Amino acid sequence: MARPLTREQSLQNRTFLNALRRTGNVRLAACEAGIKYGTIQHRRKGHPGFAQRWDAALAFAQAHINGKGRAPPKAKRGSAAPLRTAGGEMVICRRNDGKLQMRRAQPNKLTRQCEQAFLAALSATANVTLSAAAAGASPRAFYRRKQQCPAFARELRLALAQGYQALEMALLAAGVAGSHEHGDWRNNDPPPIPPMSVNQALQLMHLHRKAALMLDEPDYLKRRRGESRAVHLERLAAMAEERDRRAREAFEVAEAERRARGERTPFKDAEERLFGLPDLAQVTGWSRADPAKQPHDPDTALFGGWRIEDMEREMERRKWDLPS
Secondary structure, eight states: OOOOOOHHHHHHHHHHHHHHHHHOOHHHHHHHHTOOHHHHHHHHHHOHHHHHHHHHHHHHHHHHHHOSSSOOOOOOTTOSSOSBOOSOOEEEEEOTTSOEEEEEOOTTOBOHHHHHHHHHHHHHHOOHHHHHHHTTSOHHHHHHHHHHOHHHHHHHHHHHHHHHHHHHHHHHHHHSGGGOSSOGGGGSOOOOOOOOOHHHHHHHHHHTHHHHHTOSOOGGGSOOTTOOHHHHHHHHHHHHHHHHHHHHHHHHHHHHHHHHTTOOOTTHHHHHHHHTOOOGGGOOSOOOOOTTSOOSOTTSOOOSSOOHHHHHHHHHHTTTTSOO
16 A cells, blocks of 8 residues: 655645646646656556546546537548548448448547547546547437447446446545545634534534434435335335346456456356266266165155055054154
8 A cells, every 4th residue: 555645745636636637738737736747657556546536637628628619529531549430431330120231431420439538538537428528529429329339338337337436436545534635624723613502512413413423324225205115115126136237247247358368267167067977877876776676566656755554554553652
């Protein structure tokens, strides 16, 4: 774990992020903050929360540079990674009957590079509108692409989950005592407590007790106003099914990546043991029954234990020995 930053270093990082959000240039922002380029890169590697705010500042800068009211950037012939089609490129699309067809792209349409830019910004900010602005497009365009392409919908969910985890890590890093993220008020004298009675103080403590001690129920699990108990339970069951589906999807993605790396899956041995069994008809020694013994009654199956008629005769014989 990296050494916690001092308050002076935290203020330097804050100045650097403000400059980076305004310019979108790492070296220029480091120069304005008075920090060496290698030093700021070293801090990025050692502090995940600072790295997440770095990526978010770049996304904000890109969105500001593109401009909310400006026309989206158009592709140029021969450009390395255009965000819009110039018209005439060969793309694969789906016809009305569901079949795939190779067509020439219309001008000023989203390209794969634009999708990747959107997903990269979404993985850093978890904000669809901001990520779309960083890619120079409307959020509705990516929502339409989500409905049309299941693969893009999957990547959008993964990028959103990664952005959520990055924000969570940033919040956890900001919650550390040595982060000095929200500790500016400590350098000032606290204001005096306003006059209140004992009853008012006790009432305030009672109102904020659950929130302060983390005893309240999460909002998404609470029963909504006007919602019946049956609907509430059905909603919770649907949420559980969706969590299971996403867990299966994450497992499939991890297995695909493991196969792409050529690694051996943990279920390979189980599959070999299952599908590598010999012919069960050739297995001997599994039964202790004597095949040469004649059955007591060929028309009655004997599964072990007592036959009903034998059990009745034995109970009749021992009825005087049974406790009353």
